[in-house]
Amino acid sequence: MSDVVRVEQPAPRLEGGLRSLIAPLSTLGPLFALLLASAYFASRTDRFLTGPNLSLVVQQSMVVGVLAIGQTLIILTAGIDLSCGAVMALGSIVMTRLAVINGVNPYLAIALGILVCVAFGALNGGLITRVQLPPFIVTLGTLNIAFAITHIYSQNQTVTNVPDSLTGFGNTFQIGQTSITYGTVLMFILYLLTWYVLRQTAVGRHVYAVGNNPEAARLSGINTSTLLLGVYTVAGLFYGIAALLLVGRTNVGDPNAGQTENLASITAVVLGGTSLFGGRGRIMGTLVGVLIVGVFRNGLQLIGVDSVYQILVTGILVILAVTVDQFARRRQQ
Amino acid sequence: MSETPSANGTTPVLEARGLVKRYGHVTALDGADFELYPGEILAVIGDNGAGKSTLIKALSGALIPDEGEILVDGMPVQFRGPLDARRHGIETVYQDLALATALDISENIFLGREIRRPGIAGSLLRMLDKRRMRREANAYMQDLKIGINSMGQAVETLSGGQRQGVAVARSAAFASNVVIMDEPTAALGVKESHMVLDLIRKVRDRGLPVILISHNMPQVFEVADRVHIQRLGRRVAVIEPRNFKMSDAVAIMTGAMVGERVERN
Numbered sequence: 001m002s003d004v005v006r007v008e009q010p011a012p013r014l015e016g017g018l019r020s021l022i023a024p025l026s027t028l029g030p031l032f033a034l035l036l037a038s039a040y041f042a043s044r045t046d047r048f049l050t051g052p053n054l055s056l057v058v059q060q061s062m063v064v065g066v067l068a069i070g071q072t073l074i075i076l077t078a079g080i081d082l083s084c085g086a087v088m089a090l091g092s093i094v095m096t097r098l099a100v101i102n103g104v105n106p107y108l109a110i111a112l113g114i115l116v117c118v119a120f121g122a123l124n125g126g127l128i129t130r131v132q133l134p135p136f137i138v139t140l141g142t143l144n145i146a147f148a149i150t151h152i153y154s155q156n157q158t159v160t161n162v163p164d165s166l167t168g169f170g171n172t173f174q175i176g177q178t179s180i181t182y183g184t185v186l187m188f189i190l191y192l193l194t195w196y197v198l199r200q201t202a203v204g205r206h207v208y209a210v211g212n213n214p215e216a217a218r219l220s221g222i223n224t225s226t227l228l229l230g231v232y233t234v235a236g237l238f239y240g241i242a243a244l245l246l247v248g249r250t251n252v253g254d255p256n257a258g259q260t261e262n263l264a265s266i267t268a269v270v271l272g273g274t275s276l277f278g279g280r281g282r283i284m285g286t287l288v289g290v291l292i293v294g295v296f297r298n299g300l301q302l303i304g305v306d307s308v309y310q311i312l313v314t315g316i317l318v319i320l321a322v323t324v325d326q327f328a329r330r331r332q333q
Numbered sequence: 334m335s336e337t338p339s340a341n342g343t344t345p346v347l348e349a350r351g352l353v354k355r356y357g358h359v360t361a362l363d364g365a366d367f368e369l370y371p372g373e374i375l376a377v378i379g380d381n382g383a384g385k386s387t388l389i390k391a392l393s394g395a396l397i398p399d400e401g402e403i404l405v406d407g408m409p410v411q412f413r414g415p416l417d418a419r420r421h422g423i424e425t426v427y428q429d430l431a432l433a434t435a436l437d438i439s440e441n442i443f444l445g446r447e448i449r450r451p452g453i454a455g456s457l458l459r460m461l462d463k464r465r466m467r468r469e470a471n472a473y474m475q476d477l478k479i480g481i482n483s484m485g486q487a488v489e490t491l492s493g494g495q496r497q498g499v500a501v502a503r504s505a506a507f508a509s510n511v512v513i514m515d516e517p518t519a520a521l522g523v524k525e526s527h528m529v530l531d532l533i534r535k536v537r538d539r540g541l542p543v544i545l546i547s548h549n550m551p552q553v554f555e556v557a558d559r560v561h562i563q564r565l566g567r568r569v570a571v572i573e574p575r576n577f578k579m580s581d582a583v584a585i586m587t588g589a590m591v592g593e594r595v596e597r598n
Contacts, residue, residue, distance in 0.1 A: 201459040202447035205440055209433040216431040219395075220445035221416045279435045 029324060030273050030288040033317065037292060041299030048302055051178030059181040061294035063088075063249060064264045065287065066187050066242040069194050070121075070235030071265040072286045076198075077231050078211040078278025079135035083124060084239050085261030086146035089254070091117040091243030093150050096159035096253025099166055106165040114240030120146060121236015128232065129225035143262065150255050159253030170248030183245040190241070194283045207231060212279025268293060270318050275325045292317065344407040346371050346542050347392060347423065347511050352401035354387050361387040362398060363566030369511060374533060374543045376553040379563030380586055386515070388563060389546055393425040393513050394418030405510065422510030426500045426517055428546075434489035434496075438481065439463070439470035441488055442503040473506040474498070477535050494525025498532060505536045512536055513544045518552060530556050550579050562586050 042049040067084050074081045095113025098104040104112070120142055127138045169183035198204035209217040210224050218224045246257060272289030274281025296310045349367035353360070362384045369375050379385045390396040392403065394412035402409050405421045412418045415425070432441050443466045449455030450462040467484040474481055479498035481491070488496055497517055504512045514533065518526040526549075533556055537543050547553050553560060554574045562570045562585050570585050584590035 200461055202449070202461060203459070205436065205444070205447065205461070209436060209440075209444055212433040212435040213431070215429070216433045217444070219415055219425075219427060219431040221419065222445050279433065 027273055027282060027285065030271055030285050030292065030321070033271075034288050034292050034295065037295050037299065041295065041302065044299075044303045048299055051176065053298065053302075055178050055180055055184070057291065057294045057298045058184045058187075059249070060298070061290045062181065062183045062187045063242050063246045064261055064268060064293075065290045066190060066238055066245055067261055068265040068268040068286045068290055069190055069283065070238035070242075072269050072272070072274055072281065072283055073194070073207060073231050073238075074135070074235050075266070075269050075274055075276060076207050076211045076278060076281055077228055078214075079128065079228070079232075080139065080266065080276070081124065081135065081232075081235060082139040082262045083120065083143040083146055084139075084235070084242075084265055085258035086143045086150065087117050087120040087236065087258075088239045088243045088246060088261065089256075089258035090120070090146045090150045090153075091240050092246050092257060093154045093159065093253045093255055095166060095243065096162050096247055097154065099163055100159050100161055100253070106163050110166060110244055113243055114237065117240030117243060118233060118236040121239065122229065122233045124236070125229035125232030129228045147259075154253070154255040156255055158255065160251075162247060162251055162253065166244070167248045167251050169245050170251065181249075183248050186241070186245070190238070191283060191287050198283055203227070203230075208279050210278075264293070267314060267318055270321050270325075271314075273321065273325070275329065276322070277325075277329065280325075280328075343370055345369055345404070346406060347544075348404040348407070349388070349392060350402050350404070352388065352391055352398045352403075354384075354391065354396065354398045360566055362391065362401075364401070365563070365566060366568050367392065367561065368571075369542050369544055371542055372537065372540065373558040374537050374545055374556055376545045376547060376557035376560045377563060378547065378550070378553055378560060378582065378586060383563040383586070384566040385546055385563050387566075389425075389513060389515060389544070392418070392544070393423060395425075419507070422508055423513065424504035424508035424511070425513040426497075426504050426515065428515040428517075428519060430496055430500050432488050432496060432500060435487060437485050437487050438474070438491075438499055439467040439484040441499055442466070442470045442473060442484075442506065446507065469506075470502075473502045476539075477502050477505065477532055479532070492525065493521050494528050497521065497525070497529050501529070501532050501536065505539070505541060508541055510541070511544065512541050513546075515546045516548065517545070518547070518549060526552065550583065554579055554582075564588060 038049070047053055067088060071081055071084060091113040094116045095109045098109035098112055099106045124138055124142055127133050128135050169186060170181060172179035172181050198207065206217060206222050206227055209220070209222065210227055214224055247253060250257070268289035269281070269286050270276065270289070271292050272282065272285030272287070274285055293314055296313050297307065300310050301307060345368040347369040349365060352362045352365040354362040365384060365388055367388060377385055377389065387396070391398045394415045394417050397413065403412065404410065410421055433444060436444070448462045448466050450460045454460040455462065470484045477498065479495065479502060481495055481498070488499060491499065501514070501517070517529050517533070521529060530552060533543055533545060545553070545557060557574055560572050560574055560582060561568055562572065562582060564586060572582060581590060
């Protein structure tokens with residue numbers, strides 16, 4: 001009803017003014033928070049703002065970072081994926097067990113592990129688009145399925161003695177005093193690639209359109225169900241890559257891995273300013289969101305504060321981010 | 334009930350014969366006919382449940398009728414989806430404005446029809462030609478004298494009338510045969526409604542026939558060349574507003590008066 005009244009007002013100036021304040025807040029806000037947190041920790045301890053420490057922060061963030069790319073794509077379509085961590089754990093168990101216990105060629109083992117994750121992504125997408133079930137429920141189901149298969153298949157055994165070819169992304173190279181993990185480089189490349197696709201290609205714009213107004217997207221001739229299926233499947237691919245990075249970082253195949261990463265990835269996406277209602281957000285915001293969590297974890301540790309405070313701060317930031325998003329949306333209705 | 338070319342021999346741009354659509358026990362279309370001729374604004378009116386929107390959905394490919402046929406320029410066609418109708422040059426402006434409001438004007442105008450850059454950037458890297466799309470979007474908007482300058486503006490920053498302008502510009506830009514407008518002024522104030530009615534005339538004057546679905550009788554009588562009156566799933570009359578009173582149209586619509594078909598001349 002209020003719509004009818006509102007549209008009669010010519011050129012709502014004041015509103016434009018408010019919006020111009022809030023829009024940058026949801027895009028620059030996360031970056032500002034990251035810089036502020038970094039400045040704070042840098043002022044509290046000399047050990048924070050050093051090459052090796054910052055490299056460590058990024059290295060600790062790379063697994064969730066890559067998971068969060070898939071999560072961002074899904075949330076942009078107004079979906080959600082609770083299964084990502086469990087699917088990643090399954091992928092890492094498949095690749096390590098095949099390589100270590102079945103003696104499969106390590107590269108083939110990697111490919112098969114990633115394929116399992118892609119298949120789970122496609123299963124999520126298929127149930128959501130073809131059977132038309134809500135993403136929350138579907139991925140809650142596949143979360144449990146992937147978790148159970150992981151434990152049945154691994155017989156609750158951690159896979160050790162993983163060959164080097166599976167852990168390569170955990171290796172480092174030197175720039176001056178700082179060792180950089182290959183996996184973090186891969187993560188940055190994946191972010192750039194996703195940024196390009198989302199910003200510069202039609203498919204990317206369609207992802208936003210589907211999340212923003214699925215009916216409009218469908219009426220514009222976009223095959224929304226194929227697009228969604230594609231998004232969930234590609235997200236599965238990212239989870240597979242995250243599985244490989246996880247193995248690289250930990251050097252084992254751990255059936256108990258990935259149990260909190262689903263929420264960690266959603267946290268990163270929300271902190272990065274992407275709207276849980278779909279259609280609005282930035283992939284680079286997610287990267288910032290991942291790094292915010294990483295900086296707090298690392299910084300609080302360095303200044304000797306119990307790590308539980310990092311969880312507290314993250315919780316507050318999530319609510320703050322969602323509040324800003326709600327405000328921005330309300331202005332725009 | 335099967336109508337072929339009208340008295341003066343013009344072939345309808347868009348025609349439907351004996352369309353039937355049932356939903357369970359409900360018959361939404363019960364042998365509906367329809368004709369749209371070149372260069373006209375044809376209003377479609379009818380009471381709630383008369384089958385207006387079902388008829389329009391059939392004509393725009395949004396649903397498939399159970400029986401009957403649809404002809405474009407006299408040739409029978411089968412629409413299996415909105416894309417098929419579009420391929421025949423029929424564009425629809427939907428009532429609830431099928432715009433993705435978080436995207437900008439040019440992205441909305443080209444949604445689903447994006448232009449890629451020439452050369453390898455477009456073919457291999459699938460890169461969009463944003464500059465060209467903005468330039469062309471601007472040309473479409475100026476063509477219809479919709480006074481918005483920045484095509485990079487998100488649609489949600491526009492007023493209701495301006496949004497309707499974007500939707501109309503988009504349809505007019507890509508339609509080669511017919512523009513269908515479903516209640517284009519329903520959510521608008523008086524001033525903005527007039528702007529949209531002007532737009533409808535501009536589209537017609539540019540040579541595209543327009544189908545206008547509306548509840549607003551004064552607007553229908555102001556802008557339409559002919560009025561198709563739908564009742565109980567059928568067309569009961571076609572009238573020319575200049576020869577009829579509004580009250581008669583309402584009487585035919587509600588069944589208080591038996592309509593007669595008025596041929597176009």
